[in-house]
Amino acid sequence: MNHGSDDRVWREILEFWFPEGRSLQIDTAVHKNHWYWRMRGGADSEITTRFSKLTAEAAAGHLDHWASDPDGRLALIIVLDQFSRSVWRNSARAFAQDPAALALALEGLSNGHYLALPTPWFRIVHGLPLGHCEGADHLDRLDLLIELRKEIAVQAPGHLQPIYQSLVKQAHDVRTVIAAFGRHPHRNQLLGRPSTAAEETYVAQRQFPHLRVFEG
Template identity: 65%
Template sequence: MEAEFDVKPNKNPQEWDEVLDFWFPERRALNVDAQTHRAHWFWRMQGGADELIVARFADLAGKAAGALDHWALDPHGRLALIVILDQFSRSVWRDSARAYAQDPRALTLVTEGLANGHYSSLETPWFQVVFGLPLGHCEGPDHLQRLDLLIGLRRKIAAEAPISLRPIYAALVEQASDVRKIIAAFGRHPHRNMVLGRTSTAEEEAYIAKGEFPHRKAFR
């Protein structure tokens, strides 16, 4: 169920605000209740929003591969594009290869945003955490280096988050470290193998059989 927050209307609405208002009902209010915030993280990252995303944003997800590139001129527009490409795609095309097909484009948006100051201009820890997700999600030869970068970014986020929220963001540092161990062992996300038509090694089959994937353990 979608979390509820008391949010003032945006006086200068942008075309990407519908995405951000949906995915971040906290908006920029740093004095959020920790329990409510944790519950929203669980809803947001564990598939609880799938039906709403498909109903409201399926058409937008189809456009995000190129028709919305102008959003990336603004830090919050770039963040909204990352949400669509990295998160909404996984809901709209769940259990199909297309769910991951947008990862390289999302990663490019992150890399550019780290270089041009968009990332550092984001006001909240939840904006920054979601902005960085493709660093860990997108497979590739530089995956370990990107995960090292992600761990460093998350450590800084956790250190600077409001005190009541720091345990939540410290846990996300641990999650990124767990993902790094998986990539160091296998060079990819083995839980995607079946969907992507890849043959699993014996070691990957044993890992998949356990079902202890870092993304499933978060916020439980």
Template identity: 60%
Template sequence: MGDDITDSNDARQIGEVLDFWFPEGRALDIDPDRHAELWRWRMHGGADGAIAARFGPLTERGAAGGLDHWSATPEGRLALIVVLDQFPRSLWRGSARAWAQDTEALAQAEAGLDNGDWTALGLSWFQITFTQPLGHAEGPEHLARIDRLIALRRDIATRAPAPLRPLYASLVDQAGQVRRIIASFGRHPHRNAILGRRSTPEEEAYLEKGAFPHQRVFRG
């Protein structure tokens, strides 16, 4: 498999990443309030300390391409996307490194959408995480990717367990809000200062309001 680790170590590490990032596991009868609480924990910094303590070196290896072979299975690819797309946002929060892996995470997500890995995962929370790079990665065709993301989220919201459907419907709306930002500015303005980019007057007005769609996970 490469990266001079054994298959059993790969399986163990993939399992550790998924068990950590998805404490709800695979149970379809999870309480909606608990489910929303776990998403807020994931998305708003609640996991930062644990990620640094448990997955810092693993995230470094993933960023260097040392875990690319995980993409051989659907769950391995999902774990790789978590390592590339989510863990850096906690481990390197406030620095350019937080987003430096977005292009590779996007490549993994698009490959998995095209080869059936996304469909094979089945669970709503797995599939949402799998597709997050479509909205995160800046660059050409960003709007088209967000349109694809919106369509995928609509599909997920339709198929989610009935008690969870309102939560997943809110993520459709969130993606629509992100689309409006990219349509207006062509990028994520909240990254400008950290990336050393000059904000336009329009972006400065947007930043002054502080109403950022990426911070509205399960908040309506």
């Protein structure tokens, strides 16, 4: 792709994933509904229809050059971290792109791309791989994610701050899970790994942080 066509695809992804656009005057209820749509699989069907081929290209590393631009990097994180979960839902492949998405997120934090993002919701999505990707440093990354989300919540417009405080709480809740189990137990069956008795109890309760966000 040339830069012009790359830019067009980035815009298509960002406009799809962020229907609120870039205006900080978004209505609170509308914004919360957008978060529910993003975080609870409401976009699965349209992602699969519109972006399956693109997601496969990104997973194969063919779109890595997007990371030279802050918007391109964010678009690629969305594809690898979010679209993968829709396109390959209920399979191990849904999580196979997590290390690549994490590398993009960490590099964006160090090279200024994260700070170049203009809205709280852009920055939240940029940081998602820090909590999603399993690994030995997971707790340290969650500590970083919590601090980033605290900054986002403080800087968000006043009428939106309760939403972003809830996302701080969600990151704390994820940290509690990882501290207890060292991984995301709800993935065990799909990834073909045995669960401990404690993990089986946790999964049976279905109190997963990503399903409880915004509930106080």
